Amino acid sequence: MPVSIKDIAKKAGVSPSTVSRALNDHPRISTKTKRCIRDLADVMGYVPSAAARNLVAKGSATIGIAIADLLDPYYTRQISGLEDAAARHSYQVMLSSFYRDSERELAIIHDFHQRRMAGIIVTGSEAAQAYLAPDNKFFMPVVLINRPEYPFSVSANGATGAKKVVEHLIKLGHRRIAYVTWGSEHVDSSNRLRDYRIALREHNIALDETLIVAGDGGVTGGIKAVTHLFALSQPPTAIFAFNDMTAIGVINALRRRGHEVPRDFSVAGYDDLEMAAYYYPPLTTVRQPTYRLGQRAVIMLLKLINEERDVAPEVLEPEFVLRASTAPIGNKLVAGSEV
Amino acid sequence: MPVSIKDIAKKAGVSPSTVSRALNDHPRISTKTKRCIRDLADVMGYVPSAAARNLVAKGSATIGIAIADLLDPYYTRQISGLEDAAARHSYQVMLSSFYRDSERELAIIHDFHQRRMAGIIVTGSEAAQAYLAPDNKFFMPVVLINRPEYPFSVSANGATGAKKVVEHLIKLGHRRIAYVTWGSEHVDSSNRLRDYRIALREHNIALDETLIVAGDGGVTGGIKAVTHLFALSQPPTAIFAFNDMTAIGVINALRRRGHEVPRDFSVAGYDDLEMAAYYYPPLTTVRQPTYRLGQRAVIMLLKLINEERDVAPEVLEPEFVLRASTAPIGNKLVAGSEV
DNA sequence: TTGTACGCGTTATCAA
């Protein structure tokens, strides 16, 4: 049974309020009793009850963080930014993952609600509408990461990243550029698909819908995508994958078919995982502003907590990273003649 | 301001206790008032206060999880096991990472303590002694993952995994087998180094201490290790890395020097990251029982919470995974003559 | 079936 403030009071022969004052170094208390009580508390192993504190204080200095997938480095890297920023403003953090399940997400939010969090941040929300609903009765501010349609959000600009990749491939001479999505062929929460299309159009390249194939955000999705693409009468010469893990799947599948990257096909990823630079071949990709995403989200949330109303959605820019998994299309032709 | 049970009572014209009963479907309440009050609570957006609940209930059904590094998949994979097992027994989970900093670890534990967690699990503890100290005043049970010296712990058997790798390399004809540690040359919390030594001795291979070099658990550590190893008058023919990320660093460094794996050198890792199977070359490694580690830790913790005393440290076995980054030493000689 | 009264651990106000 934990030691309470009363236990200390009894043993010290003082009132509970004196103990409270001693422990919170209140001005109106003698240095001597303060010292004495603190020592006693120490010896008895006193640890204050957060529940009781929060009860009287009406809420805690804790922010709840709900994350789509703990196993995806793209998300966990945001957490460092979140935690550092929160710590800097002396906020605690409570973390939960909903594994891309909207029901679990809502359960987590409910839990945060019960715990009377100062505010919450959700990254990769599967139930963003819930926060937009006009009758939602949250009594705590919410910031979403990567849901730019939400008024209080911080997002990475998926469009500009995709554009840079596609233009890079075009500059290398590629015309048949495939895109491997995450999810179905035509859903794309990240705006990448949209700007893949725009970039092609701007360069007068006819869009071939058969070059857009579905992945699953992981290695297996990339592997399957290659099977689909090679069933086409005219396969692509370059493949732009939703993320690095997908790109790795693509490269593996190509290798299994006896092709070499980037000699025979160019492949680009997205995210710039730690791995990407050390893969073989090193991946051409897009570095996401993950750390800053987390950081800015906390800043925005703190503004909302302090009821400042000058908050607008933020969009951070990703950075194109040129490595060795892409090459001029010429290489392929040369290589082709070698085979 | 959140809605309280009193607010509902006032609006419904009943007493707070009636509301409480309606919400917890207490037996002694009429179906009609229950229905009415529940609807009202719904409309008003009532969400119970966890603080108040925990205060009267003396503690919450929440277990605290402190993890060494959120960015390391080895740890995050344990979390799935932990969360699933906890959910199955309807326990909440509160997660925090201390980024391998013992001070931050202790701060997290202190926070868990204040929150009166039902129990806590620490994986990759940097301050394990704190839990062993005879005068620790935790009023909640603690289970450690991978600290086999602690009485309430679940660990992966680092020794048997290392042994299998070394014996595999020996069987391939390697005699000069290097080991890249995590940390300094001679500290090894995982027992891998110890059994690396034992395995060599058992096969009558003289131990060469210069073949044991320090890494940092990441890619850069592997790269630096190779520099050290090649400064030796007699470099190794095989390199056993503390983990897969280190192995990837090693392979990169070798490639940069113009060597090919496994033709010129065999390299083995540890952990079996998702990546490992899809790296080039696919990594020979050891699959850790990460998910079960988390799962068993929760089971043990629940036993402690229920004050069952038949708890003994558990050790789970890892699994050797043969892939393509290791090969018979003969290959090297043939390859050497080609160059 | 419902209301009253009290306690959980802590802090804050007011009185001594």
Next chain:
DNA sequence: TTGATAACGCGTACAA
């Protein structure tokens, strides 16, 4: 400088 008292939101024994 200290002590008594009330309050935070909820659950529950006891009384009505």
